[in-house]
Amino acid sequence: MSDARPQRPGLYYPKMRTTWWLSRPGYVRFMIREATSVFIAIFLIEFLVLVHAVAQGPDAYAAVVGRLASPGWIVFNVVALLFALYHTVTWFLLTGVVQVVRIGDQQVPPALIVAGAFGAWVVVSLFLLYWIVVRS
């Protein structure tokens, strides 16, 4: 690196209104996609509280499950599930664009990669459902 390097110029931010993303459906979908992470994070903290309750004992576990059965938490979890599924779908669709897989000189078609991701997701989900609910 040379010492003559100019100082990093300030980044340019165009002035935009807070509601800029409402102007096009694509922008709204982008913001929904970004917002999915908020619901996923809140669920994971809720889940961590549940894990902690299991560690504390049967009474603590029953109390947390009882709280999660309240209408407010059920509604939240339904909404969180929808957002989580939106994240899954958009993430897998992007995988087809981002992840280039080659076998020899041939590029694997992106649609196949997306289909593979969805297939793997179904298998993993069914396995976890079986392993946690039925087998354990």
Place this chain on the structure above:
Amino acid sequence: MARSNEPFWWILFSVGGVVAAFLVPVHIVIFGLAVPLGWVSLSHAKLLALLGQPLVKVYLFVLIALPLFHWAHRFRFLLEDLGLYGLRTPLAVLCYGSAIAGTVATLWVLIHV
């Protein structure tokens, strides 16, 4: 000139995104809906036995901690996109800091099982 630390956070964002995409929906179905609504019954003894397995602890750490960094990255830029670019650095510290705090909390819970 300091190098950008962006790639480090981006990798955590990316790996967290994969974990969230594959694993989070089924956990919401089981622990957010099926158990509270009584569709299935998972006894405390069963879950405690599961938690006692080291591999399950590693799994839970990955499941909870990595998507928190995914959240931190997205939420940071979500707030910037809503016009808070003047607060760029404080927002980054707040978001990644929260994810780090969540990671420590997760470790603490899993170690104290």
